[in-house]
Amino acid sequence: xxxxxxxxxxxxxxxxxxxxxxxxxxxxxxxxxxxxxxxxxxxxxxxxxxxxxxxxxxxxxxxxxxxxxxxxxxxxxxxxxxxxxxxxxxxxxxxxxxxxxxxxxxxxxxxxxxxxxxxxxxxxxxxxxxxxxxxxxxxxxxxxxxxxxxxxxxxxxxxxxxxxxxxxxxxxxxxxxxxxxxxxxxxxxxxxxxxxxxxxxxxxxxxxxxxxxxxxxxxxxxxxxxxxxxxxxxxxxxxxxxxxxxxxxxxxxxxxxxxxxxxxxxxxxxxxxxxxxxxxxxxxxxxxxxxxxxx
Amino acid sequence: xxxxxxxxxxxxxxxxxxxxxxxxxxxxxxxxxxxxxxxxxxxxxxxxxxxxxxxxxxxxxxxxxxxxxxxxxxxxxxxxxxxxxxxxxxxxxxxxxxxxxxxxxxxxxxxxxxxxxxxxxxxxxxxxxxxxxxxxxxxxxxxxxxxxxxxxxxxxxxxxxxxxxxxxxxxxxxxxxxxxxxxxxxxxxxxxxxxxxxxxxxxxxxxxxxxxxxxxxxxxxxxxxxxxxxxxxxxxxxxxxxxxxxxxxxxxxxxxxxxxxxxxxxxxxxxxxxxxxxxxxxxxxxxxxxxxxxxxxxxxxxxxxxxxxxxxxxxxxxxxxxxxxxxxxxxxxxxxxxxxxxxxxxxxxxxxxxxxxxxxxxxxxxxxxxxxxxxxxxxxxxxxxxxxxxxxxxxxxxxxxxxxxxxxxxxxxxxxxxxxxxxxxxxxxxxxxxxxxxxxxxxxxxxxxxxxxxxxxxxxxxxxxxxxxxxxxxxxxxxxxxxxxxxxxxxxxxxxxxxxxxxxxxxxxxxxxxxxxxxxxxxxxxx
Numbered sequence: 154x155x156x157x158x159x160x161x162x163x164x165x166x167x168x169x170x171x172x173x174x175x176x177x178x179x180x181x182x183x184x185x186x187x188x189x190x191x192x193x194x195x196x197x198x199x200x201x202x203x204x205x206x207x208x209x210x211x212x213x214x215x216x217x218x219x220x221x222x223x224x225x226x227x228x229x230x231x232x233x234x235x236x237x238x239x240x241x242x243x244x245x246x247x248x249x250x251x252x253x254x255x256x257x258x259x260x261x262x263x264x265x266x267x268x269x270x271x272x273x274x275x276x277x278x279x280x281x282x283x284x285x286x287x288x289x290x291x292x293x294x295x296x297x298x299x300x301x302x303x304x305x306x307x308x309x310x311x312x313x314x315x316x317x318x319x320x321x322x323x324x325x326x327x328x329x330x331x332x333x334x335x336x337x338x339x340x341x342x343x344x345x346x347x348x349x350x351x352x353x354x355x356x357x358x359x360x361x362x363x364x365x366x367x368x369x370x371x372x373x374x375x376x377x378x379x380x381x382x383x384x385x386x387x388x389x390x391x392x393x394x395x396x397x398x399x400x401x402x403x404x405x406x407x408x409x410x411x412x413x414x415x416x417x418x419x420x421x422x423x424x425x426x427x428x429x430x431x432x433x434x435x436x437x438x439x440x441x442x443x444x445x446x447x448x
Numbered sequence: 449x450x451x452x453x454x455x456x457x458x459x460x461x462x463x464x465x466x467x468x469x470x471x472x473x474x475x476x477x478x479x480x481x482x483x484x485x486x487x488x489x490x491x492x493x494x495x496x497x498x499x500x501x502x503x504x505x506x507x508x509x510x511x512x513x514x515x516x517x518x519x520x521x522x523x524x525x526x527x528x529x530x531x532x533x534x535x536x537x538x539x540x541x542x543x544x545x546x547x548x549x550x551x552x553x554x555x556x557x558x559x560x561x562x563x564x565x566x567x568x569x570x571x572x573x574x575x576x577x578x579x580x581x582x583x584x585x586x587x588x589x590x591x592x593x594x595x596x597x598x599x600x601x602x603x604x605x606x607x608x609x610x611x612x613x614x615x616x617x618x619x620x621x622x623x624x625x626x627x628x629x630x631x632x633x634x635x636x637x638x639x640x641x642x643x644x645x646x647x648x649x650x651x652x653x654x655x656x657x658x659x660x661x662x663x664x665x666x667x668x669x670x671x672x673x674x675x676x677x678x679x680x681x682x683x684x685x686x687x688x689x690x691x692x693x694x695x696x697x698x699x700x701x702x703x704x705x706x707x708x709x710x711x712x713x714x715x716x717x718x719x720x721x722x723x724x725x726x727x728x729x730x731x732x733x734x735x736x737x738x739x740x741x742x743x744x745x746x747x748x749x750x751x752x753x754x755x756x757x758x759x760x761x762x763x764x765x766x767x768x769x770x771x772x773x774x775x776x777x778x779x780x781x782x783x784x785x786x787x788x789x790x791x792x793x794x795x796x797x798x799x800x801x802x803x804x805x806x807x808x809x810x811x812x813x814x815x816x817x818x819x820x821x822x823x824x825x826x827x828x829x830x831x832x833x834x835x836x837x838x839x840x841x842x843x844x845x846x847x848x849x850x851x852x853x854x855x856x857x858x859x860x861x862x863x864x865x866x867x868x869x870x871x872x873x874x875x876x877x878x879x880x881x882x883x884x885x886x887x888x889x890x891x892x893x894x895x896x897x898x899x900x901x902x903x904x905x906x907x908x909x910x911x912x913x914x915x916x917x918x919x920x921x922x923x924x925x926x927x928x929x930x931x932x933x934x935x936x937x938x939x940x941x942x943x944x945x946x947x948x949x950x951x952x953x954x955x956x957x958x959x960x961x962x963x964x965x966x967x968x969x970x971x972x973x974x975x
Contacts, residue, residue, distance in 0.1 A: 171819050338815035342878065345773050346829045347802030356828075360819045443819055443862040 171360055171443070178440040185436020188429035195426060199246045208236040210243045211394040219412045229414040231404070237414065240396055241422055247397035248378050248423075251312050255377040258316025260370060263323025268354045268362075270324070271331030282328065285321050293318040301389050311390055315377050326369055330362035364438045371434030375427045398423050449521065450477035451623055451655040457515035457525075459493070459500045462508060470496045472679035473514065476672075478623065483649060483656040485666035487702065488676035489897040490868070494659050497676075498625050501525065502540060503532045519623070538568045541616035543609070545628040550612060551600040557584075557611050558596035564619050579618065587614045588644060605761070606637035610644065617648065624649070627659045634760040634924045639968035642669055661897040663699075664706045667691065667971030675699045705902035706971060707931040718751035721886060721918045722772065727781035729767050741767045743942040744781075749886075754912065754919040756933030756950075758926050758965065764942040765922045769888040772920065773807055774798065785886065803833045806879035810891035812871035816863040822849070822874055823859045829881040844881075851914075852877040853907060869900035876907065880915060887912075888920045893928060905932055927969045930954065938962050 179185055198205065207227075214234030222229045228237035270281040297314045304310050334340065335358065343353045382399015384390035391397050398419050405416030459471040471493040478484045488494040499505050501517040501524045517524040519539070524532065536542075544550050552560060561583065562576035571579065577596070584592035587610040600608060609629060616624060626645060630638040646669040649656050658666055666673060666687075673690045675683045675698065683696040694700050729742040742764040749755045759765045770776040772783055774790060783790050785805065793801055809815035816825060826845045830836040836844045846856050852873040863871055872892060879887055889908065893901040909932060912919055923929045929936055930950040938946040938953070938961065946959045957963045 171821075171824075174821075338809040338811060339817045341770075341775055342807065342809060342815050342875070343817075343828075345775055345802060345805075345807045346832060346878075346882070347799040348828070348832060352832075356820075357817050361817065441819075444864045 171441070174443065175437070175440040179436050182436040182439065184432040185440070188432035188436065191425060191429040192433065195245060195429075196249060198242060199249050202242045202246055206239045206242045208239045210239055210396075212236070212239075219408075219415070221412075221414055228418045229412075231415055232408070232412070235394075237418055240401055241398070241419055244396045244398045244401050244419065245422070247308075247391050247395065248381065248399060249426075250308075251315065251381045251397070252374040252378045254309075254312040255316035255319060255381075256370060256374050258313055259319035259323055259373060259377075260366075261320075262317070263320035264327050264359065264366060266320065267324035267327025267329075268331050268358055271328035272335055272350070272354055272358065274332070274335075278328070282325075285324055288318075289321055297384065297389060306389070306392075308391070311381070311384065315380055315384075319373055319377055319380075323366065323369060323373070326365055327362060330365060331358050334358050334361050360441070363441050367434050367438045367441070371430045374430055375423070378423070451480045451520065452478040452657075453516075453518040454478075454497075454501070455516050455518075457497060457500070457517060458513035459496055459505065460511050460513055462511055469513075469679055470510075471500065474674075474676070474679070474681045475515075476674050476681065476684065478655040478657055479671075480622065480655050481649070481653045482671040483646065483658055483666075483669055484672045484674065485658045485660060485670035486674050486676055487660055487663050487666065489661050489899055492676040493679040494676045495627055498627070498657055498659060502536050502542075502625075503527075503529060504536075534568075537564055537621075538619050539621055540623045540625065541619065541621040542625045542627065543612045543616045543629045545631050551608060553600050556597050556599050557603075561596070561611075561615055561618055564615070568619055580614075583614045583618050584611070586648070587611070587617075588640075589614070604637075605633055606640060609633065609637075609641050613641075613644065613648070617652070620652070621654065623655045623657070625657045625659070628661070629658075630665060631660070631662075635926070635968040635970070636760055636964060638665070638970065642970070645669065661899075662706075662970070663690070663702045663898070664969075664971035675702065701899060705898040707902070707905070707925075707927040720748040721751040721786055722749040722920075723782075723784045724748070724768075724772070725782045725784075727768065727771060727783065728779045729764070729771055729776065730779045740942050742771065742778075745939075745942070745944055746781075747937055747944065747947070749918055749920060751885075751918055752916060753935065754921055754933045756929035756936040757920060757922045757939060758924065758929050758936055759939030760924055762941075763939040765924075765939050766890050768939075769807070769890050769920055769922045772886075773802075773805055773888055775807070800833075803829075803882045804884050805886040805888070806882060806884040808872075808876055808879045808887060808889040808892045811895050812868055812875050813863075813895075815875050816871060816878075818863055821860050821862055822854070825863075825874060826877050826881055829878060833882055835882065848877045848881055851880070851911065867900075868896050869904060872896060872900075872904050873907070876904075876911070880911060883915065884917070886918045886920075888922065890922045891924070892921075894923065894925065901928070908932065925969075926953070926965050938965065 212235065214230070217230055217234035219232045220226060220230045226236050226238070228241065230236055231240065266281060266285070270278045296318065297311075300310060300314045340353060340357055343357050379399055381390050381397055382403055385392070385397060385400045386403050391400065401419035402416065402423065405419055409416040454477070455475045456473045457471055457475070458469070458473050461468045461470055474497060476484065486494045486497070496505060500510065500512055512525055515525065519535070524535065527535070551557070558577060558580055561580035562573070565571040565576040565579060566573070581592045581596055584596060589595055589607065589610055600611070603611060629645070630641050633641060642665065645656065645658070658670060660666055663673075670687050672686055673684070674681045675690070675696065677698045683690065683694060683699045690699060691703070694703055725746050727742055727745045728740070731739045731741055733739050745764075745768060747755070757765045757768065767776060771778045774793070778791060785801065788801070790801055823842070823845055826848050827841050830841050830844055831838070845859065849856055849859065854870060854873050854877070858866070863874065866874065892908070893904050896904060905928065911917070921929060921933050930953075933950060935947070935949055936953050937944055938959070940961050946953065946957065946962050953962060954966065957966060
């Protein structure tokens with residue numbers, strides 16, 4: 154017993170024990186761990202794509218045309234004779250990047266905005282949330298088209314722009330959570346300890362509001378991936394010969410009767426990613442809920 | 449024959465960690481026209497025993513292991529769900545602790561009262577309404593003809609409990625189960641509700657099971673008392689026998705836990721630490737009216753003194769406590785702490801003042817951040833005010849845990865893993881971490897079982913002496929305040945109406961309201 158106590162304190166001394174405990178709990182959730190591993194593999198392959206892809210991303214073979222999977226082209230080729238596996242690998246770079254960058258942007262702005270509005274309340278809250286309402290009302294396409302026109306077509310800017318539209322719902326969820334949490338006495342206790350507002354929000358409010366935020370985040374990532382495909386389809390996103398999963402799927406859908414593999418493989422890749430994200434998201438939510446079983 | 453004969457009832461909960469015997473072979477009778485009280489602390493199985501008879505425990509994990517419960521000669525435990533449903537609400541009715549959660553906020557109470565009549569007795573609408581008005585009148589709701597169309601939020605807590613009782617009685621049940629019906633209420637309201645239950649029970653000649661954690665509550669009304677501990681009835685007898693000649697040590701502990709007697713006054717009482725002058729806190733309600741929560745209140749607290757602040761809900765007592773700590777804005781007046789007017793402090797000065805004054809809250813389930821371990825909760829104030837550095841903080845936290853009587857091994861646990869009393873110890877530890885000079889305790893024991901209440905009060909007295917604390921102790925319960933305070937202020941509707949030592953107030957109250965408060969202390973006749 155005594156030895157156990159000492160290790161406990163040693164761990165506790167490092168601070169952020171909520172996250173350490175969450176990690177311990179997450180590791181026990183098999184589905185979540187699988188999801189995490191799949192996502193890590195995807196990120197690794199995306200990073201290493203230029204070295205491991207079997208063909209160059211722009212290599213065409215017009216004589217070959219669309220062929221079903223074969224020994225030379227494991228996942229077949231598209232109508233220009235481009236290798237599907239290579240396309241999916243390169244597409245993953247764009248899709249994962251847009252998914253994670255845009256969602257991170259949305260998360261940062263949304264959580265901060267919502268937490269401040271919910272915590273401060275009153276007039277500040279009214280102004281901040283009316284701004285959100287106005288942005289909701291603006292058709293976001295116009296916003297992105299404007300950005301593209303003003304700054305030129307730039308991949309990073311596109312990611313940021315998508316993130317800048319997606320934070321609105323996040324802010325609303327966060328505000329609602331914080332509004333109910335700030336009524337609780339532990340927030341009052343934190344005030345009477347003399348904690349600065351930023352610390353109260355960071356240490357006492359955000360961790361308690363994470364559950365719904367994490368779930369919404371795992372819904373946002375696939376959302377922005379599809380949004381990117383839509384923008385690309387309109388000619389505002391990535392352009393051939395570059396590609397993304399979303400684009401591959403929308404091209405695949407056009408020709409699915411003749412060449413089903415052009416839809417099946419990118420679709421399967423996206424599905425696996427989304428499943429992994431959902432498992433990981435659910436696992437994270439449960440892991441962060443300290444009231445869950447601690448066996 | 450008794451109305452209800454419970455024999456050898458055993459209930460257990462099957463969880464992953466094993467089988468937990470919640471009720472372990474208890475037997476008792478409930479007679480028509482008598483009140484049987486079941487007393488025990490949370491987790492003693494008193495509620496589970498009653499709920500399981502009516503098929504109201506979730507199963508699984510709940511499981512009835514053994515026994516019989518003969519209601520009018522029929523075994524409730526052998527009945528099918530549809531038979532039980534007919535019994536519940538018609539022959540057996542229940543009232544619960546929190547009337548708000550038991551009333552539908554979107555239906556006016558008339559509809560809610562009429563529903564069981566129409567459902568169980570096939571009464572017509574007009575007939576049901578007439579009966580509803582009658583019964584509202586019977587439970588002491590004024591002007592029932594108009595209030596019948598009001599919604600639950602328009603009633604005060606005590607009135608809502610009356611409505612709940614009306615609802616329970618409307619089908620003329622023969623057995624009423626009251627589960628801590630007064631725990632959420634102020635003492636004065638509690639006294640009224642207790643009287644109401646006793647009167648109605650006599651008038652209608654029904655059997656009542658009264659479940660409570662507090663022996664004092666049932667002292668005036670119970671005919672028989674069964675004391676439960678760890679799923680067993682440890683002592684059983686009529687009221688006189690329990691109060692005059694309790695034999696089991698646990699019953700004696702319960703009796704000893706009833707706050708009585710006044711405190712030995714603090715000796716080292718010095719100059720004024722807190723000076724409150726003409727404090728006013730007025731709110732504007734959404735309807736545009738002005739609510740004078742605190743209206744022209746002045747008092748001083750001397751260094752080392754414990755000042756009790758007593759009043760019912762809405763008397764402004766919590767608002768005053770929070771005003772002193774700058775947790776709510778004030779409308780007018782001044783609050784000075786050690787010569788400094790704290791109402792104008794800002795920034796650094798405010799922060800260093802906050803170190804010197806702390807608060808202990810009522811609800812230990814809400815006042816601790818559920819995602820922070822005990823260690824984090826206790827270390828936060830120490831690190832914030834730079835009283836300890838990262839290396840020395842863990843020793844300081846452990847010392848603090850010793851002080852408030854928590855096991856050191858619990859340092860990495862989260863609040864939900866503790867009982868209410870232990871949580872309140874954590875909250876006290878957090879308040880004392882900064883070594884404050886002044887502490888506001890806002891009803892710190894009213895959410896706790898009596899036995900735990902006594903322990904926490906003792907702890908506060910002891911720590912108060914050890915830390916040399918000046919304290920403002922806010923409570924609706926005069927008996928509790930008298931136990932801990934040197935001097936008591938009685939508040940009524942935002943104003944101070946009486947002030948004096950515990951002895952003075954108890955022996956020679958000047959105001960009617962104070963007398964009313966004194967009369968409301970449960971069990972005062974027997975103790």
